[in-house]
Amino acid sequence: MSAELDVEWLLPAGVAAGVWPAGLLFMGDLRRVSEQTFCWRLLDTFDRRLLATGWMLGVDAAAKLCLIERNRGRFWHExxxxxxxxxxxxxxxxxxxxxxxAALIDIRALLPQFSLKVQRKSWVSATPAREASEECQWLLEQWTVVRELGSAAEEIPLPARLRLHAPKASRKRLRELGEALREARWKPADLTPYAEAVAVSETSPAGSPTTLAVIEDSALRTDAAVKRVLRGLLDTQRRNEAGTLAETDTEFLHDYRVAVRRTRALLGQLGAAFPARVTDRFRRHFADLADVTGPARDWDVFLLALPTLDARLTGAMQGQLDPVRGLVVERTRAAHARLNARLRSSGYRRFVEAWAAFLDKPVPRRPSAELAVMPIGEQAGHRIWKLYRRLLREGRAITDQSPDDALHALRKTAKKLRYQMELFQGLYDSEPLAVLLRHLKKLQNLLGEFQDASVQIGHLRDLADKLVGRGAPLDGLLAVGALLAILHDDQARQRRHFADVFAKFASHGHRKQFRRLFRPPPVTGQEDGGNGVG
Structure with missing residues (x-):
């Protein structure tokens, strides 16, 4: 009996192409027929949405698009x-x-991830006369991953692989082939070369989403633990700098800004682990970064929201926001110009270098800061517990008549609490922590939507004045007025939903979980201070 054979093996290290195990000679004399080189540049969003779902989008040297199924190595479409x-x-x-x-990519930009270069040599071998007359085809391929690192490039060769396609092969010949390859220490290829390429290039050189250093040792000194977390946040900043400066995708600035905010929150909560003059110095620099990144991010969000806002207008008002969009583009470019000037400045470079040097410096054996040598488990829990009690107090004080600023302040407290819980999540039981974080995120999302609407209302009012001064068409001004009404309705709805979302977050069961995970043990002779958390 015979069957079609189409298999791949990985060549052992040091085996030269064309030097075949003696046991394969039964396949007949090999005759080289071609030698080719192919190259694809792989594109994806900054967070690799296509790769996450098993797809690869490539552009070859002839500028032709191709869609590849990563795990099967199959070209679905060209x-x-x-x-x-x-x-x-x-x-x-x-x-x-x-x-x-398009549904996967959404509003994200397609960015170069890495390139794949393939050098392919092919041979054919005539099957012996006693076998079927079809030829066997041998393909020897050397795959190389090419990662662009600024003006340089890093080449990562993958193990060479040999593919055999035999239209007809007897089971006896298949057994002989397997035995010969095992004796020569060749291994079957379990992954496609595309899957291997993804595995060795998991971090895109263009940038990547925020990653957190995991602290699991609750007895670790607080200064050492905080430095480790801050170093990871600095790495995230640096990975997203180039994308922020190039303005290739708004998410680079978003991730950069999140790293800055987390750094500020951590210095605010546990900065006492370092000398006060050091903490104060760096906190001022990060406050400056927050000030310069905030407007750029706000205008990015507004610009991205404009198509959705336009779609919410009715009838003839749709499509009347072009004058608004023109002004928003102007403001966005101006905000990014100020941000880019800051990130390119020598002062910023000196600050980042000094910050990195401080974080890389070993912690002192005899620190001047009393908090430095205390165990991180104790200190992190204490800070999280205080922020949680503060959030409950502020949330319970919110009424229908509370000013917008009160909800904004509550949002900032919720954000600080979430950051501390996420930054030190390795110290706590993951399941109850995930539940608490999920409800905290729901509360934070509601407050974030309320704040976004507040910012957009402020922008629209300012832009309306500019449009009047420029003699904009009446239809555009009417559309702005209609949008303001829609956004005010959104805020009214969010206020109505607040009580329910906050009540779920502050429920008795969740309060018990917070106490169990984070409440510090009571000090003898002291009360907990009447926090109203019971």
Whole structure:
């Protein structure tokens, strides 16, 4: 009996191409027929949404699009030739499956992830006369991952692989082939070369989402633990700097800004683990970064929201926001220009270098800060507990008549609490912590939507004055007025939902979990201070 054979093996290290195990000679004399080189540049969003779902989008040297199924190594579609490398989902028009890809990509930009270079040599071997007359095809491939690192490039060779395609092969010959390969220490290829390439290039050189250093030892000194977490946040800042400066995707600035905010929150809560003059110095620098990144992020969010806001207008008012969009683009560019000037300044470089040097310096054996040598488990829990009690007090004071600033202040407290819980999550039981974080995020999302509406209302009022001064068409001004009414309705709805969302977060069961996880043991002779958390 015979069967079609299509298998791949990984060549052992040190085996030269064309030096075959003696046991394979039964396949016949090998005759080289071609030698080719292929190259694809892989594109994805900054958070690799396509790769996460098993797809790879490539552009070859001829500017032709291709869609590859990573784990099967199958080319599903080959699309049109592109005049320029695609940047957005809309640029994929003509590629089969574009609608599905667009849903995954959404508003994210397509960014270069890495390149794949393949050198392929092929041979054919005539099957001996006693076997079937079809030829066997041998493909020897050397795959290389090319990562762009600024102006340089890093090449990572993957294990060479040999593929055999035999239209007809007897079971006896298959057994002989397997035995010969095992004796020569060749191994079957368990992964496609595409999957291997992804595995060795997990961190995109262009940037990556925020990653957190995990602290699991509750007895670790507080200064050492805080430095470790801060070092991870600085790494995140640096990975997202280039994307922020290039303005390739708004999420680079978002992740950069989140790292800055987490750093500020941690210095505010546990900065006493370091000398006060050191903490104060760096806190001032990070406050400056927060001030310069905030406007750029706010205008980014507003610009991204404009299509959705326009779609909420009715009738003839839709499509009347072009004058508004023009002004928003101007403000966005100006805010990014100020941010980029700050990030490119020599002062910023000196600050980052000094910050990195401080974080990399070993903690002193005899620190001047009393908090430094205390165990992180004790200190982290104490800070989280205090923030939680503060959040409950502030949340219970919110009424229908509370000013917008009160909800904004509550949002900032919720954000600080969430940051501390996330930064030190390795110290606590993961299941109850995940439940508490989920409800905290729901509260924070509601407060965030309320604050976004507040910011957009302020922007629209300011822009309306500018439009009047520029003699904008009446239809555009009416559309702005209608949008203001919609956003005020949104805020009214969010206020109505607040009580329910906050009540779920502050429920008796969740208060018990917070006490169990974070409440510090009572000090003899002292009360807990009437916090109203019971």
């Amino acid at each position: 699309g049109p030739f592109m005049a320029a490398e695609p940047r957005w989902a809309a640029d994929l028009a003509g590629l089969p499956g574009q609608a599905k890809l």
